[in-house]
Amino acid sequence: MKKENVPQDLGALGKITKEVCYATDSSGKYVTELSNGWEVKTEALNVAWKDVEERIAKARQQVLNGEASPLLFFMEYRLMDIGILSDYTGYWKWQINRHLKPEKFNRLSAKKLQKYADAFNVKVGELKTMTVHEA
Incomplete structure (x- = not known):
């Protein structure tokens, strides 16, 4: 060009x-x-962000339906996958997979919940309720 x-x-x-x-x-x-x-690039980014927003909404609904823990919502919201979350928390990927199940997540200790909250830059209460406060 x-x-x-x-x-x-x-x-x-x-x-x-x-x-x-x-x-x-x-x-x-x-x-x-x-x-x-560049208009073309802007439009492509808009399409990509729409896809991200849909994934976040789907994850929220899965949590509300009891199909997943709030970790799934925050992973989508923060654009993380299990590998990235593993790096931030120090948990093994298989542990995070278990914690994605609501029944396992609900039994996590305060210390483990705090580790996840720190990784997502939220408070533990916000982690549990999928509340996001952006500055």
């Missing part, structure tokens, strides 16, 4: 920051150019 053709569509972060793109100058050499965004 030529330097003068770098998209300047106002993206999601266009008013806050600019994105660095690589383009070719008039002599054909690669240079960096700042872009406010």
